[in-house]
Amino acid sequence: MTRHLRVDGPNHDDRLDHMAQGVLGQPLNRLEGPLKVTGRATYAAEARPRNMAYGVLVQAEIPAGKVLEIGDAPGALAVIQDKRMIHYAAQGQAEKAPPSGPERVEYMGQAIALVVAETFEAARHAAQNIAIRYAPETVPVIPESVTPELPPKKQSATGDLDQAMRDAAVTVDQVWHTPSQMSAAMEPHAAIAEWDGGHVTVRAGLQMLSSNRKQMADALGIRESKVRLLAPYVGGGFGSKLGINAEAVAAAIAARELNRPVMVAMTRQQVFDLAHRRSETRQRVRLACDANGVLSGIGHDVLVSNLPGSEFSEPVTQATPFTYQAAHRQIVHAVSRIHRGCAGSVRAPGEAVGVTVFECAMDELAEAAGIDPVELRLRNIPDAEPVTDRPFSSHKLAEALRDGAERFGWSARKPSGQRIEGEWFIGMGMAAAVRVNMLVESRARVTLHQDGRAIVETDMTDIGTGTYTILGQLAAEMLGLPADRVEVRLGDTDFPPAAGSGGSFGAASSGNSVYLACEEIRSQIARTMRCDETDLTLHDGMARAGNVSRPLSELIDGQITAEGHLQPGKTEKTHRQATWGSHWAEVAVNRWTGEVRVRRMMGVFACGRVLNEKTARSQCLGGMSFGIGIALTEAMEHDPRDGHVVSRDLAEYHIPCHADVPELEVHFLPERDAYVGPLQAKGLGELGICGAGAAVLNAIHNACGVRVRQLPATPDKIIAGLD
Amino acid sequence: MQITLHLNGATHDLDVDARTTLLDALRHHLGLTGTKKGCDHGQCGACTVLIDGRRVNSCLTLACMAEDAQITTIEGLGSPDRLSPLQQQFLDHDGFQCGYCTPGQICSATGMLEEIAAGWPSHASASLEGPFALSHAEIAERMSGNLCRCAAYTHIVAAIRQAAGADDRHEDAA
Numbered sequence: 006m007t008r009h010l011r012v013d014g015p016n017h018d019d020r021l022d023h024m025a026q027g028v029l030g031q032p033l034n035r036l037e038g039p040l041k042v043t044g045r046a047t048y049a050a051e052a053r054p055r056n057m058a059y060g061v062l063v064q065a066e067i068p069a070g071k072v073l074e075i076g077d078a079p080g081a082l083a084v085i086q087d088k089r090m091i092h093y094a095a096q097g098q099a100e101k102a103p104p105s106g107p108e109r110v111e112y113m114g115q116a117i118a119l120v121v122a123e124t125f126e127a128a129r130h131a132a133q134n135i136a137i138r139y140a141p142e143t144v145p146v147i148p149e150s151v152t153p154e155l156p157p158k159k160q161s162a163t164g165d166l167d168q169a170m171r172d173a174a175v176t177v178d179q180v181w182h183t184p185s186q187m188s189a190a191m192e193p194h195a196a197i198a199e200w201d202g203g204h205v206t207v208r209a210g211l212q213m214l215s216s217n218r219k220q221m222a223d224a225l226g227i228r229e230s231k232v233r234l235l236a237p238y239v240g241g242g243f244g245s246k247l248g249i250n251a252e253a254v255a256a257a258i259a260a261r262e263l264n265r266p267v268m269v270a271m272t273r274q275q276v277f278d279l280a281h282r283r284s285e286t287r288q289r290v291r292l293a294c295d296a297n298g299v300l301s302g303i304g305h306d307v308l309v310s311n312l313p314g315s316e317f318s319e320p321v322t323q324a325t326p327f328t329y330q331a332a333h334r335q336i337v338h339a340v341s342r343i344h345r346g347c348a349g350s351v352r353a354p355g356e357a358v359g360v361t362v363f364e365c366a367m368d369e370l371a372e373a374a375g376i377d378p379v380e381l382r383l384r385n386i387p388d389a390e391p392v393t394d395r396p397f398s399s400h401k402l403a404e405a406l407r408d409g410a411e412r413f414g415w416s417a418r419k420p421s422g423q424r425i426e427g428e429w430f431i432g433m434g435m436a437a438a439v440r441v442n443m444l445v446e447s448r449a450r451v452t453l454h455q456d457g458r459a460i461v462e463t464d465m466t467d468i469g470t471g472t473y474t475i476l477g478q479l480a481a482e483m484l485g486l487p488a489d490r491v492e493v494r495l496g497d498t499d500f501p502p503a504a505g506s507g508g509s510f511g512a513a514s515s516g517n518s519v520y521l522a523c524e525e526i527r528s529q530i531a532r533t534m535r536c537d538e539t540d541l542t543l544h545d546g547m548a549r550a551g552n553v554s555r556p557l558s559e560l561i562d563g564q565i566t567a568e569g570h571l572q573p574g575k576t577e578k579t580h581r582q583a584t585w586g587s588h589w590a591e592v593a594v595n596r597w598t599g600e601v602r603v604r605r606m607m608g609v610f611a612c613g614r615v616l617n618e619k620t621a622r623s624q625c626l627g628g629m630s631f632g633i634g635i636a637l638t639e640a641m642e643h644d645p646r647d648g649h650v651v652s653r654d655l656a657e658y659h660i661p662c663h664a665d666v667p668e669l670e671v672h673f674l675p676e677r678d679a680y681v682g683p684l685q686a687k688g689l690g691e692l693g694i695c696g697a698g699a700a701v702l703n704a705i706h707n708a709c710g711v712r713v714r715q716l717p718a719t720p721d722k723i724i725a726g727l728d
Numbered sequence: 729m730q731i732t733l734h735l736n737g738a739t740h741d742l743d744v745d746a747r748t749t750l751l752d753a754l755r756h757h758l759g760l761t762g763t764k765k766g767c768d769h770g771q772c773g774a775c776t777v778l779i780d781g782r783r784v785n786s787c788l789t790l791a792c793m794a795e796d797a798q799i800t801t802i803e804g805l806g807s808p809d810r811l812s813p814l815q816q817q818f819l820d821h822d823g824f825q826c827g828y829c830t831p832g833q834i835c836s837a838t839g840m841l842e843e844i845a846a847g848w849p850s851h852a853s854a855s856l857e858g859p860f861a862l863s864h865a866e867i868a869e870r871m872s873g874n875l876c877r878c879a880a881y882t883h884i885v886a887a888i889r890q891a892a893g894a895d896d897r898h899e900d901a902a
Contacts, residue, residue, distance in 0.1 A: 319791070620825075
């Protein structure tokens with residue numbers, strides 16, 4: 006039986022608060038935790054089929070043009086140059102494979118061949134020494150060097166922003182730049198492909214198996230039913246594994262050709278070239294307000310880039326239309342077509358850099374207007390979504406601001422440059438956090454056995470987000486079982502197709518499908534108990550209705566299996582859905598070296614129902630740390646001559662390390678959002694990054710008076726601004 | 729070439745390419761995939777193992793260089809049914825998310841606590857002589873060779889401090 010729900014209306018009954026088991030929301034340890042801390046969890050490149058060969062990708066050394074000839078590779082089993090090899094990774098949720106054909110080069114570093122050998126060492130040596138002849142072409146690689154496209158659907162204007170700017174008591178009109186950024190998950194992309202007749206099984210690092218399967222089938226030119234994907238453990242994604250990438254397709258092609266299993270693992274440098282980058286952005290923000298700080302105008306004018314023909318463009322202004330009120334508004338979204346590596350989703354596409362820059366602009370406006378930054382934001386929270394007048398599904402920004410200010414000790418903040426400890430300027434900064442929320446179609450199967458064990462199966466992934474654990478807790482709660490009686494099986498396309506991990510929609514979407522499957526099982530038990538499902542209480546393997554109490558083993562003949570099927574519905578149109586929060590940072594800036602140390606950082610977040618307090622907190626810590634990276638250290642430098650990534654490993658691209666991150670503090674605001682399905686939970690994986698960097702940058706200004714608008718705020722830029 | 733590795737208390741004879749790193753010998757030849765490859769260049773620490781008790785990046789070590797040493801990998805520190813105290817604290821504090829850097833973090837922390845016990849100072853130490861308070865700053869400094877993109881850092885440091893019996897009353901100013 007399948008229970009289906011399209012989320013067309015609200016769920017006000019808080020059903021999960023009235024279940025008896027009391028396990029959902031608890032800070033349980035991760036189900037798969039013992040495997041991870043002992044090195045027993047096996048990731049993409051960690052199966053060992055018999056007779057496996059090793060492949061190493063060969064990369065283009067020109068920014069564009071044709072591959073004329075690829076030389077021999079002594080010591081290799083094969084040099085694969087197949088017309089099905091893809092140019093760059095598929096975008097998230099794409100149903101088709103990306104463009105293919107390895108003779109055509111679109112950017113420097115593109116995978117153009119695969120060298121396969123008996124050993125990894127031999128394959129690497131042969132790949133590094135292969136001779137390639139090209140017919141190079143000259144192409145633009147700098148966003149400002151071309152006339153950008155202005156996609157009509159991405160422009161919007163209400164009122165007269167120019168007039169509002171002229172009439173305003175206080176204005177801000179500044180331009181910020183953010184560099185290309187990389188997800189840099191710790192597990193490099195890797196795949197092991199193996200054929201059995203016309204069927205291929207690919208074990209890979211992937212976030213969204215059901216669409217990945219379509220992409221892979223399209224890339225290989227075979228039917229979807231002939232592709233099985235496995236991703237039981239994924240060593241981080243952050244967007245970089247949303248779509249299939251060159252290594253997985255090449256491994257499948259090579260395994261077919263050689264008739265044996267082939268493993269292809271990208272090097273770290275290849276990840277920087279081949280995984281989607283977050284586009285660099287140029288952002289002009291215009292703000293106009295009256296003497297009381299009430300906004301009259303908001304302008305957000307952005308330039309991003311991508312390869313010619315690539316649909317994705319960083320949705321920088323995604324939250325701008327609904328975060329603050331103003332009568333006069335304008336959004337400009339320009340896309341330069343240049344030949345840097347493909348741009349795509351990196352954790353919180355849009356808000357990660359869009360909210361960060363906008364919240365820096367708000368800080369500048371607060372300073373110009375002489376109004377406290379928290380107060381400025383409180384004065385501009387709209388009652389409904391501006392322009393459309395849609396109600397918010399829930400709105401916790403004001404509470405997050407007030408709660409955060411109190412907890413962080415915001416009232417102790419001093420004017421810029423006034424708090425000095427030895428050679429350190431100390432400052433405090435804050436920013437609002439906001440991220441759009443959405444649901445995506447998702448299915449799951451739940452089986453309840455007579456002996457009181459339950460099994461959850463879905464092709465959902467756990468990329469570190471805690472999916473195994475929260476789906477287990479949810480099934481345990483709904484079916485009245487101790488959490489250790491539930492087994493969760495993920496990451497296999499043989500299971501019902503799920504939303505996948507991305508866009509902060511994974512937990513809520515797959516969770517609702519598990520909820521529905523469990524609800525169907527409850528209904529069947531209720532029929533046996535001769536009661537309404539809503540009158541049924543399940544607890545520790547016992548079913549109760551009225552004064553009748555019976556063990557599940559008496560009520561189930563063998564097993565009950567049900568599927569849940571969730572679809573987003575009208576509420577995503579009728580209500581503006583978002584998650585909200587606030588970021589707080591205290592930094593020290595060295596007056597001689599320009600070094601910035603984050604001393605304290607805190608986030609207050611509202612994301613609907615928290616499914617596991619422990620794993621939810623970890624998600625927020627991760628996002629906030631990404632924010633530290635955006636503010637202070639992370640930049641992909643592109644060579645201005647050919648666009649290639651110069652800072653293409655972890656020694657050159659500086660993700661925050663232990664010493665960069667203080668003891669972060671996270672608080673959740675209790676919330677039940679009625680418009681996001683019966684689970685009443687929203688996304689959390691990305692909220693922590695949205696605006697976090699702005700709190701750090703605003704704290705730098707409060708410490709030493711320097712505004713860095715060319716991110717990241719490295720010491721050279723700070724020193725240049727100090728007297 | 730023929731080599732012999734002494735690993736987690738057992739002896740393994742291997743036939744490997746002379747260019748094989750210790751990391752690849754573990755992963756490709758011995759099936760010990762608990763030791764992770766994050767960068768292959770000594771930049772991330774995911775491949776950290778203990779060689780004669782000291783933490784080493786196994787990607788920067790050729791397998792043949794480790795012949796006469798006692799090597800301990802994450803698999804040698806504990807098993808799912810019998811976690812080491814550090815592994816248990818990582819689990820309890822959620823000192824990981826995706827889990828890919830975790831074996832390296834735990835091997836590194838195991839070696840790091842020995843370094844503190846042996847009186848080795850760090851950049852964050854108040855004095856060169858010790859003893860060293862197991863403060864957040866001290867642990868974070870010493871663990872900075874182990875990157876975690878999920879950024880479980882706050883929870884990792886808490887896990888290590890608890891496993892080491894750190895006393896919060898001796899917390900240094902960060």
